[in-house]
Amino acid sequence: MTRAGLAAARSSTAQLAEIVPQVDDGQWELPSACAGWRVIDVVAHLAALASEAVDPPPPDPSLPKNRERYHDLRVDEPRGRSHTEVLDEWRHSTPRQLDLLEAAQEPPRADEPVEVPGLGTYPRHLLANTMAFNVFCHLRDDMLAPGGPLPLTLPEPTDDQVAPAIGFMLAGLPQMQGPELTAAVSQPLVLDLTGPGATTVTILPATGPDGDLTVAPGADATTQAHSTALDFIAWATTRNPWRDHCHITGDISAATPFLDRLNII
Template sequence: MTYAGLAAARESNRQLAEIIPSVSGDQWELPSACAGWRVIDVLAHLGALAYETVRPPEPDPTWPKIRERYHDMRVNERRGWSHAEVITEWQDYAPKQLAIQEACQEAAVASEPVVVPGLGTYPRHLMANITAFNVFCHLRFDILAPEGPLPFAVSEPTDELVAPAVEFMLAGLPQMQGPELDATVTVPLVLVLTGPGAVTATVLPPEGPAGHLTVLPGSHGLTRIRTTAVDFIAWSTKRKSWRDFCRISGAADAATPFLDCLNII
């Protein structure tokens, strides 16, 4: 179970909720660090995710297959809304989203597979970690300075906030890009994530021509990629360049294609 993911999602939501009353109308319109989205659009995205958790839509074959474009579609649907309408949707549905994700921790349903279109399949209990990742990442890297435009401060990242986000990211890493990323892993690559949320995991090459890469806990190779867990959230989502944050030991030429390709959504 991932009650830690639920606690992290609640705390990041609390931090976002505390900031909202201080944001002026002009500040909502500022470009965020998420390309193409204003600050209000980032909140619209989080509100849309919360809404769809509570009221799952019927699948539509015309929707974009690429997950990022799907998110753009949902944000675009809300571009005509007032700031108050966007804020209200998030404020109304985020607590309901967390209540559903709390119920997902129950043993009877926790291990059920859930397909997230464009992102892969996850045990139901990990849905809370996805929310923990989304809110942490968008709040700290897209909305707030220094990367984003809003000059508000939140507490320093902690193990409790970062580790659940990284847990989802490592679960998603083998699934989100498929053969594109598989082809870049030719030797075991050890990710050594330090600081808050510290963890070590190894990305293993696919086995056989139809195989896919896998991620195992611990160190199982000679090529090591060292970075902080917080920086991992930034560069593995393409918000920053991995070259500014990673130290590679071992076969750097084997790690570089993987690092260039990796894009966790």
């Protein structure tokens, strides 16, 4: 099971809890590195994810199918609330979310498929990695300098924090963008990620017109994209341009369409 994902989610959540008391009212209003969101909106997003996990709302077909637009809508809803109200929701729902994710590590439910609207289907136990990714990315890339506006510091990220986030990103890569990304891969491409969270995988093209990409362990292609795993979190979510952080060896023309289209949410 993905107990490492649960530990990473708890670790990054604890670090966010350390940062929250250091942020003043003016800083909560600063624009974050997540386009269109203030710093307080980032926490509102995490609070909404936690609240939905512990008390899932009924299906609403009127809501946006695009996951990014759905997140924007959920962030817009509490914009009239005070900073304290947003933070109280986050503090209330997050421990309960973590408890649910811990319970999801136990069989027989751990391997049950769970559909995350707009993002794909995952075994229930992997949802811990989803939270590990969300909290780590929003805290480190959207809120804190140098990418974000808050001049506050945390210890350097550890492999234990980064690897589970990368694990979710690679699990979501074949699913989130569907045919758009599938069409961009015409031959195998290696992602070689170094530093904390290091891993090497090969992105394999779909084998048929209705197939999906496959992410296989190891390096099984001559065309390779090299990056640190920390940078991958930023550029694979389009927060930073991949060209600033990614070095390609082999057939650049084969790698570029994939790298241009990749946008993990």
